Amino acid sequence: MSRTPLMAGNWKMNLDHQAAALLVQKLDWTLKDANHDFGAVEVAVCPPFTDLRTVQTLVDGDKLEIKYGGQDLSVHDSGAYTGEISGAFLAKLGCTYVIVGHSERREYHNETDEVVADKLAAAYRYGLTPIFCCGEGLEIRKAGTHVAHVLDQIRAGLAQLTPEQVRSIVIAYEPIWAIGTGEVATPDDAQEVCGAIRTQLAEMYTGDTADGIRILYGGSVKSSNIAQIMGGRDVDGALVGGAALDAAEFAAICRYQQHVVPDA
């Protein structure tokens, strides 16, 4: 089954709504200027919540082909939960995606596997496609138990979802030691874990479900390393942090096929 690659920018807590307007427009025109085929490599951005209305207005008004999503959502639908953002609100703003279980949420907001599972279920209640993040810290990597750790996260996260829901999920493998550190997992490291995730999915779900699920790599992705990372047969795109804050650089990542150096 062929999977459409997805390049998703996670802006984290960067860029206010005015800066967001500049970046999405520049990203769209840079890609269109290069005749980017958005159907062949999908492009998405996940800005801070306060930028989403601005991004929606530009995407709708100027027919941008960039998709967008939130960086988190509440497990609750509505009510007395000060500071929380409902999936209903994200859906109403036209979000396609929502990042769930990012390691920064797990670490700084104490999100457990159970909370992450609740958030994945909440995303589906509103028709949002989750970008479900998993990944190991340095200690686990050093101990060599990273694959088992990630597969535990996958099983726990998917526990509440129906097989039909799982078919559309996007999974992002982000080794924590490679996030924002300049330390990139090698293409073999990325493929090892992405491949193990797909094998796990094949054991959990019947039919072609595992074949159809997109598995992204994230962690210090740049235009200079994306082509090699995308060489992994189970790597279907990237979740990009720092490099997604620069339109030209992120566009170059989305255009990774242009800088694949043919084997001599």
Ligand SMILES: O=C(CO)COP(=O)(O)O
């Ligand atoms: O956490 C990440 C994306 O969600 C990766 O961030 P960097 O690309 O800045 O390493």
